[in-house]
Amino acid sequence: MLRPVNHLKTGLDMAKAQMDRFTDAQQDLARLAKALSHPARIVILEVLAARKVCLCGEVVDELPLSQATVSQHLKVLKEAGLVSGEIEGARSCYCVDWKSLSQAQDLISTWFKRADDIKRSCC
Amino acid sequence: MLRPVNHLKTGLDMAKAQMDRFTDAQQDLARLAKALSHPARIVILEVLAARKVCLCGEVVDELPLSQATVSQHLKVLKEAGLVSGEIEGARSCYCVDWKSLSQAQDLISTWFKRADDIKRSCC
DNA sequence: ATCGTTTATCGTCTATATACGATAAACCAG
DNA sequence: CTGGTTTATCGTATATAGACGATAAACGAT
Numbered sequence: 271m272l273r274p275v276n277h278l279k280t281g282l283d284m285a286k287a288q289m290d291r292f293t294d295a296q297q298d299l300a301r302l303a304k305a306l307s308h309p310a311r312i313v314i315l316e317v318l319a320a321r322k323v324c325l326c327g328e329v330v331d332e333l334p335l336s337q338a339t340v341s342q343h344l345k346v347l348k349e350a351g352l353v354s355g356e357i358e359g360a361r362s363c364y365c366v367d368w369k370s371l372s373q374a375q376d377l378i379s380t381w382f383k384r385a386d387d388i389k390r391s392c393c
Numbered sequence: 394m395l396r397p398v399n400h401l402k403t404g405l406d407m408a409k410a411q412m413d414r415f416t417d418a419q420q421d422l423a424r425l426a427k428a429l430s431h432p433a434r435i436v437i438l439e440v441l442a443a444r445k446v447c448l449c450g451e452v453v454d455e456l457p458l459s460q461a462t463v464s465q466h467l468k469v470l471k472e473a474g475l476v477s478g479e480i481e482g483a484r485s486c487y488c489v490d491w492k493s494l495s496q497a498q499d500l501i502s503t504w505f506k507r508a509d510d511i512k513r514s515c516c
Numbered sequence: 517a518t519c520g521t522t523t524a525t526c527g528t529c530t531a532t533a534t535a536c537g538a539t540a541a542a543c544c545a546g
Numbered sequence: 547c548t549g550g551t552t553t554a555t556c557g558t559a560t561a562t563a564g565a566c567g568a569t570a571a572a573c574g575a576t
Contacts, residue, residue, distance in 0.1 A: 271457050291457035292432035299435055306426035308564080309415035312504075316419075319511045327522065334394050334414035339565055341524060346563095360522045360573040368512055375505040381435075382498040388442045389491055431534080450552065462535055464554060469533095483543040483552045 299381055302374050305350035310335060310343050315366060318353060324365035326358075422504055425497050428473035433458060433466050438489060441476060447488035449481075 271291070292300075306312060310333060317332045318325065330340045344364060347353040352371055355364040394414070412420065429435060433456060440455045441448065453463045467487060470476040475494055478487040 271455055273457055273459065292436065296432045296435045296439075300430055300432040303426040303429035304431075307423055307430045308427075309412070309419045309423040310564090312419045312422055313415060315508070319508045330523095332394055334396055335564095336396065336566055337523070338525080338567075342564075345524085357523090357572085360571085362523060366508070366512075371505070371508065375502075375509075378501055378505075379498075382494070382501075385438070385442045385489070385494060386498075389489075433534090453553095458534095459536055460553070461537075461555080465534075468554085480542085480553090483541090485553060 295381075299377060301350065302377060305346060305352060308343065310340070311347055314340070314343055314347060315352065315371075318364055318366045324356070324363040326361040326363050329364070418500075418504075422500060424473065425500060428469060428475060431466065433463070434470055437463070437466055437470060438475065438494075441487055441489045447479070447486040449484040449486050452487070 313333060314329055317329055321328070327337065327340075329344070330337050333340055335343075344353065344355065348355055348364075352367055352374065353364050354367045355362055357363075415423075429438075436456060437452055440452055444451070450460065450463075452467070453460050456463055458466075467476065467478065471478055471487075475490055475497065476487050477490045478485055480486075
């Protein structure tokens with residue numbers, strides 16, 4: 271595959287250019303993985319799931335992190351679509367986006383399954 | 394959960410201290426996700442799987458990245474255990490560690506399954 | 517209206533990730 | 547032994563991630 275001469279661009283241009291070379295599926299999977307790539311976010315999802323009902327900043331009490339940091343992690347999860355949040359007055363109410371989570375599960379398991387099929391077809 | 398006063402420590406001490414607060418399972422999953430959190434590494438795994446046999450730097454030809462960068466991504470995958478590599482003279486031969494990949498699959502699907510069970514038990 | 521509570525965001529700092537070119541080491545071929 | 551090939555690593559630059567305290571905005575309660 272042709273490789274661009276990247277040192278003529280800024281880092282940002284570069285990163286954007288690189289991304290074009292990957293398929294949507296590859297980028298989606300990587301994005302999802304990135305959202306799950308910090309233990310705090312794993313815990314947050316677990317906490318949100320366990321509480322069943324949405325909950326606000328009780329998440330902070332479950333984590334050894336400052337309120338600001340937890341809020342940032344929640345934002346990441348929200349941007350990844352794994353969590354949805356509503357503002358209720360002064361409070362914020364988060365909950366697991368089950369539909370999105372199940373799509374995520376599909377995405378991952380499909381990818382692994384395909385790899386597995388390849389393995390089985392040759393080894 | 395008690396939160397440490399972290400601004401009295403260096404960033405490194407801090408990060409290490411935080412990690413102690415997470416379970417092994419949570420950290421394992423996050424580590425795995427991190428290894429998969431870049432599209433280049435997804436592609437590399439796909440390429441290695443598709444070639445069936447191990448292969449060396451042909452991976453570079455499949456990616457829009459420099460040899461140095463690809464080598465770094467391979468190192469990340471190797472450190473995560475998803476890929477194994479052998480040096481054969483001047484060449485390096487990589488291949489998917491199928492056992493590790495299948496464990497990874499288990500780890501992930503177990504986690505999602507548990508979340509799903511929680512959902513089903515209440516909603 | 518004022519006070520306490522809650523939470524998102526700002527500013528900042530440090531660490532890590534990502535990319536590259538250059539280079540050195542290890543080999544193979546001649 | 548010399549020259550080409552391959553690849554890991556070094557050095558470097560930039561971008562992103564992750565943490566915090568401080569603060570402002572939005573409420574509810576008094």
